[in-house]
Amino acid sequence: MLLTVNVAFGVVLAVLLLAAAVTAALTHLGRGREILVAGVRAAAQLGAVSLVIGWVVRYLPALVGFVLLMYAVAVWTAGRRITPRGPWWWAGVPIAAGVLPVLAVVLLTGIVPPTGIALVPVAGIFIGGALTATVLAGRRALDELRTRHGEVEAGLALGLLDRDARLEVARVSASDALLPGLDQTRTVGLVTLPGAFVGMLLGGASPLRAGAVQLFVLVGLMAVQVVAVAVTLELVARGRLHRRGE
Template sequence: MLPVNSVLGAVLAALLVAAAGVAAVARLTGPGGRSHARAVGTAGLRAAVQLAAVSYVIGWVVRAVPLLLGFLLLMYAVAVWTAGRRVTGNRTWWWAALPIGAGVLPVVAALLLTGLVPVRGIALIPVTGILIGGALSATVLAGRRALDELASRHGEVEAGMALGLLDREARLEIARPAASDALLPGLDQTRTVGLVTLPGAFVGMLLGGASPVMAGAVQLFVLVALMAVQAVAVALVLELVARGRLHRGGGPGRPAGEVA
């Protein structure tokens, strides 16, 4: 659909500069007041390098099952690291492995056991990548929102405990609504598919020569599978935060969400 030439490179560079420029002019900042302008530029450059490398690597790993499994594990490890460090800066980040793995693994296993997806890299890598990406996004959103809410409403948590609620129950009451918001992007995408947007799987199938019916079936599967993966991820992140396993404190004795 797009020619890979100097024109494409120039357009991409202009769009990246525009995105970073808008972030700088609008003073869009992240945690700690750091400007997102530099983050936008860095993310774009990283994406270019990583996609170029992955394009060559995938052609190599699809030739053998051990290489394929190794590549999938690498995808999972990077997702865990990224999600965990986005949620917290301390050693509890590795708990992000649980919601991502518990959401993705059962779905991938079901697809393989039913034969809907063959054990071939050309099919397994993109499907697993979509699911891991969805779990990553849900984990980050749920974890950050839950911990932010607990930090800003810590007094309400203590009030609930004073009324007789257990630590976990008091934190759940405060964190659950905020963490649940992580499901909204996936829900909105599913509700408006075909009316507002035509997602990548649908367009890719059409460009690959599939019929509109087949493309629609594949896209429906992707959306429903993503909702299942993200629901599991959000539920587990909420539980980890409520139990104090995933926190921003200086140690396990600090309340979940309390900043050191």
């Protein structure tokens, strides 16, 4: 077992969470309350999932409903993070565009069996990766358009279409959303041993099989995130994803 779950485990978690929140507050990062809420929510949500996941994976309707719930929460989270008072629901487009093709390929080819115990974690990994990429790309693109609005106007004056002028300004910043995934893939096995790899080893799989699973996860995530970033950038350029008043 990787961790011993006892009273000390709970105390250490609480101390680490509190330390993170206090550090954020003392250094004026402005995220102390969010850190506390995120930690408490994570504990509650994982506890609830632990209770129902064994039932969900046995029944197809429940399995589909659970995956759709993951998607809905991802859309809400990404959309509200990008544009709290704008058309946040557009965040569902890049997440779906990134996840659905990759998930379809791995299911149709039999790489991932169509069973709950395999589909739920794989879908969760891909949806989570698309969420992160969408948030980063959307926020970076909109921030860049706000600070470099004059360059957009200059592009329009030169005859560029509004979409093209916005793309020229926002493209590089939005592409930075791919950096965390790229760095994780580049350094895997050298800096970190990701969860899928460690989980397979702890489950008794051979190192070779565990490495193959982790490679599949990383490459699949890159594919998901590239599509999510590209679609997010297009939505921003076309004015679908925007902040109210901008």
